Amino acid sequence: MRLSDTIEEFIKTMMAQDEQEIELKRNELAEYFSCAPSQINYVLSTRFTPDHGYIIESRRGGGGYIRVIRLRQKAEDLIHYLLNERIGDSIDLKSAEILLRQLSERGELTRGQAELMYSALTPQALSVPIPENMKDNMRARILRSMLLNAARKTMA
Amino acid sequence: MRLSDTIEEFIKTMMAQDEQEIELKRNELAEYFSCAPSQINYVLSTRFTPDHGYIIESRRGGGGYIRVIRLRQKAEDLIHYLLNERIGDSIDLKSAEILLRQLSERGELTRGQAELMYSALTPQALSVPIPENMKDNMRARILRSMLLNAARKTMA
DNA sequence: AGAATATCTGACCTTCTTTGACTAAGCGCA
DNA sequence: TGCGCTTAGTCAAAGAAGGTCAGATATTCT
Numbered sequence A, B: 001m002r003l004s005d006t007i008e009e010f011i012k013t014m015m016a017q018d019e020q021e022i023e024l025k026r027n028e029l030a031e032y033f034s035c036a037p038s039q040i041n042y043v044l045s046t047r048f049t050p051d052h053g054y055i056i057e058s059r060r061g062g063g064g065y066i067r068v069i070r071l072r073q074k075a076e077d078l079i080h081y082l083l084n085e086r087i088g089d090s091i092d093l094k095s096a097e098i099l100l101r102q103l104s105e106r107g108e109l110t111r112g113q114a115e116l117m118y119s120a121l122t123p124q125a126l127s128v129p130i131p132e133n134m135k136d137n138m139r140a141r142i143l144r145s146m147l148l149n150a151a152r153k154t155m156a
Numbered sequence C: 001a002g003a004a005t006a007t008c009t010g011a012c013c014t015t016c017t018t019t020g021a022c023t024a025a026g027c028g029c030a
Numbered sequence D: 001t002g003c004g005c006t007t008a009g010t011c012a013a014a015g016a017a018g019g020t021c022a023g024a025t026a027t028t029c030t
Helices: A003-017 A026-032 A037-047 A073-087 A093-105 A111-119 A132-151 B003-017 B026-032 B037-047 B075-086 B093-105 B111-119 B132-154
Strands: A021-024 A054-059 A065-070 B021-024 B054-059 B065-070
Touching: A003 A021, A003 A037, A003 A065, A021 A026, A026 A037, A037 A065, A073 A093, A073 A132, A093 A111, A093 A132, A111 A132, A111 B111, A111 B132, A132 B111, B003 B021, B003 B037, B003 B065, B021 B026, B026 B037, B037 B065, B075 B093, B075 B132, B093 B111, B093 B132, B111 B132
Parallel strands: none
Antiparallel strands: A021 A065, A054 A065, B021 B065, B054 B065
16 A cells, blocks of 8 residues: 555544544654655645645644644535636636625625625735736635635534 | 743733733743743744734843733724734735734634635735735735725724 | 656755843942 | 943844655556
8 A cells, every 4th residue: 555545544543533633743744654754745735635625734843733624524515616616716706706695695604704705806905916817816716715714614 | 832832821811810011020931931031032022012912111130020011002093003004015924914813812803704814815825926025915905905894894 | 668647755945943142231339 | 430240132043843846766547
C-alpha cells in the first residue's frame, strides 16, 4: 500500500474516534512515518480538500499545528455542488445574488450571512483597476472562501 | 499552548476582574512564568497594541511599572475611525485579522461575522494574478464594504 | 513500451516565538 | 551633583513550526 494511503487512513482513524476536528503536528507525523514533512502536505492537498469534505487550517512558528476539519455530510454535498457546479472559477454578480438568495431561503445561510457575502462582491467592493473580465473570477474565489467558512457552522 | 498565549490570557484575566487598567511588574511576571523579561514586551507588542484596543504606559527605575489600559470608545467612533483612517485604501491581512478580532471581542460584531469577513480576505480568496501590492488595496475595499453592511444593521 | 499521472523527497522560504546581551531611565543617597 | 541601584526597552540571533515547488521515482493506462 502506498504511504499516502496509509497516512490518509491514519488521519481518518484519528478523526473517527475524536470529533470532527483534529490537530496534528506535521513534523511528528512525518517522523512517525519516516517521510519528508512535505509528504504530509501532499496527502492533505490530495485527500483532504473541500471536495472531499475537509477544511485545513494551520499555523507556523513555535507551537504551530495543522488542523483538519471534517464537514458534516450535508454540508459536504452542498459545498461540492456549489463549488463545482454553481460557481466554478467565475461567477457574475447577478448569479451570485440569486445563489445567495436561494441559500438563504433554503435556510442554508442566514439572511445576514447572505447579505454580508453579497456585500463583499459588489462593484464597490471590487472597484480596483483590473480588467473587468477578471472580476467574476475574483468573485468566484471570494465567494468560495466565504461559503467554506460558513459550511463549518450553519450549514449542517 | 504557547507561553505568549498564556501570558496574554493571564493579563486579560487580570483586567476582567479589575477595571480598565492594570499595572504589572515586568520582572515579577517574567519570574512567574520563568521566562526572559523581554518576553513580556513581546507579548505586549504583539497582543496589546492600539489596534488590539489597548495602550501601554510604563516607567523604569525603582518603583517602575507597566500599565496596560483598555481603550473604550463608542461604537460609532470606532467604526468611523476604522473606516476612514485605519483601513484607508490599504490594509494587510494580519492587521485586518487584528481589527476584526477586536470588533468581535468588543461585541460590535459576532464572532461568526468576523470570521466570515476574514475568510473573504485570505490569500486563497484573493489568489488572482494581480500584483501583490494591489491586494491590500482590494482587502481594504472589500472589508470596508462588509463593515458598512454590518454597521447599517447592528448599529443603525 | 511510452505517455500520463501519482507519489516522494529535499532544498529553500516564511512566520511566529523565545532568549540574551546591551541600552536607557528613574530614584535615593552621599 | 553624581553615583549606583532598580527597572524597563531594544534588537538581533536562535529556535520551532509549517509552506512551496521543482525534479526524481513509481504506477497506471493505452
